[in-house]
Amino acid sequence: MTTAPSTSTEEAPKPPAPASGKSAWAGLRPLVLRLHFYAGVLVAPFLLVAALTGLLYAASFQAEKIVYDHELTVPVGDRKLPVSEQVAAAREAHPEGTISAVRPSPEADATTRVMLSGTPGVDPDHTLAVFVDPYTAKVRGELEQYGSTGALPLRTWIDEFHRDLHLGEPGRLYSEFAASWLWVIACGGLVLWFSRRRALRRIRGTGGRRRTLALHGGVGVWAAAGFVFLSATGLTWSTYAGANIGELRTSLGQETPSVSAAAAGEHAGHGAAGGTAGDAAHGVGLDRILAAARAEGLGDPVEIVPPADEKSAYVVRQIQRSWPEKQDSVAVDPASGEVTDVLRFDDYPVLAKLTRWGIDLHTGNLFGLVNQIALMVLALTLILLILWGYRMWWQRGRGSAFGRPVPRGAWQQVPPYVLVPLLAAIAVLGYFVPLLGIPLAAFLAVDIVLGEVAHRRGRRTYTSGTAAR
Numbered sequence: 001m002t003t004a005p006s007t008s009t010e011e012a013p014k015p016p017a018p019a020s021g022k023s024a025w026a027g028l029r030p031l032v033l034r035l036h037f038y039a040g041v042l043v044a045p046f047l048l049v050a051a052l053t054g055l056l057y058a059a060s061f062q063a064e065k066i067v068y069d070h071e072l073t074v075p076v077g078d079r080k081l082p083v084s085e086q087v088a089a090a091r092e093a094h095p096e097g098t099i100s101a102v103r104p105s106p107e108a109d110a111t112t113r114v115m116l117s118g119t120p121g122v123d124p125d126h127t128l129a130v131f132v133d134p135y136t137a138k139v140r141g142e143l144e145q146y147g148s149t150g151a152l153p154l155r156t157w158i159d160e161f162h163r164d165l166h167l168g169e170p171g172r173l174y175s176e177f178a179a180s181w182l183w184v185i186a187c188g189g190l191v192l193w194f195s196r197r198r199a200l201r202r203i204r205g206t207g208g209r210r211r212t213l214a215l216h217g218g219v220g221v222w223a224a225a226g227f228v229f230l231s232a233t234g235l236t237w238s239t240y241a242g243a244n245i246g247e248l249r250t251s252l253g254q255e256t257p258s259v260s261a262a263a264a265g266e267h268a269g270h271g272a273a274g275g276t277a278g279d280a281a282h283g284v285g286l287d288r289i290l291a292a293a294r295a296e297g298l299g300d301p302v303e304i305v306p307p308a309d310e311k312s313a314y315v316v317r318q319i320q321r322s323w324p325e326k327q328d329s330v331a332v333d334p335a336s337g338e339v340t341d342v343l344r345f346d347d348y349p350v351l352a353k354l355t356r357w358g359i360d361l362h363t364g365n366l367f368g369l370v371n372q373i374a375l376m377v378l379a380l381t382l383i384l385l386i387l388w389g390y391r392m393w394w395q396r397g398r399g400s401a402f403g404r405p406v407p408r409g410a411w412q413q414v415p416p417y418v419l420v421p422l423l424a425a426i427a428v429l430g431y432f433v434p435l436l437g438i439p440l441a442a443f444l445a446v447d448i449v450l451g452e453v454a455h456r457r458g459r460r461t462y463t464s465g466t467a468a469r
Helices: 024-067 083-093 153-164 169-195 208-235 240-251 286-295 350-362 368-396 416-432 434-468
Strands: 098-103 112-117 127-132 139-145 302-305 314-318 329-332 339-343
Touching: 024 153, 024 169, 024 368, 083 098, 083 112, 083 127, 083 139, 083 286, 139 153, 153 169, 169 208, 169 240, 169 434, 208 240, 208 350, 208 368, 240 350, 240 416, 240 434, 286 302, 286 314, 286 329, 286 339, 416 434
Parallel strands: none
Antiparallel strands: 098 112, 098 302, 112 127, 127 139, 302 314, 314 329, 329 339
């Protein structure tokens, strides 16, 4: 929720000696305050980058429609041509590479996309999308495409900037680090806000640092749930925490299922289309494949994936990520045109559904424009909270210097019956979320060493001063 927090002198006094009968929260609050302060100060730069790039990404969906309007839309005609004719036109214009998928025109004014893999000059992880007018079979252009949502160059560039700063796998650590700590900062700030006296929460009639603190906390309270959600869903496809989450889902039998693409029966291996989808000389052709999927209830938008080899079937799957989601899929024998397997989204395990919804909500797909606006508001809110947090730190100082940090030693005030289970929970959580656990352990180690050094220096100063007298 809140980043780079700081507290006034009366809020963060030097931890006193433990008092008998002291409540658990009275001892725990200084520890939460210190963690919130340091986490905010040190993690805020990473969160700021994530918020700015996330803001751009949320806006990129609508920008993409404007920038690539010529490729994405066509004048509405009288009758759409068979998909096989549209694919043939794309192949005539671009014979290079192999067809990896076909997305028939999902709306009256939308083009058909024919995706080619292995195309010279195109990133191996991307495909070349050829846009075809479904009414005339004329090619309207071609663009590099990435991911299951069909991101085009503008959105792809922003997406990679948000995910890894265009640094590849090493760059993904920045976004995982930010996601690992965002929920900690948010929950810590939320707890601190509600533990404050009501009079200290007021914004009206206050000024200076107290007003900044009231704005920082008040706005953060309203956005906390959104930050926790972004943190949790962002971790689901991160490098380390994401792998742990995937292993946990697998152990619980909650992984995302997939339709079986094995061709069935005596026709397997005969007439498979391979990488030449839509070629009438191979199998029953794309039009019958699509018709078989339609008969199973698969409405637009759909994606047709050609067989991987002679023993595989076509896979036709729905690709609508907006609500209500369409995620059904079928496998169709390329020789007979018969459906060999059906997978319904309704049959997904609970965690697989929640993961799908969470990712689509995080990326701005689930509720379309409303979803994207909400993400932009969250990103702007996070930016403001970071700036207010650093301003509070500055205001806490004297003159032109940043303020002092919250005094160390807060953990000594936590009762053992709270501290021991808390440390155990942090250890388990740190194991599953390494970019939370490792930095936290490093911070504690450095803090302990610095505290010991300061203590020894103070004792030496006191001893030498006594001897001098």
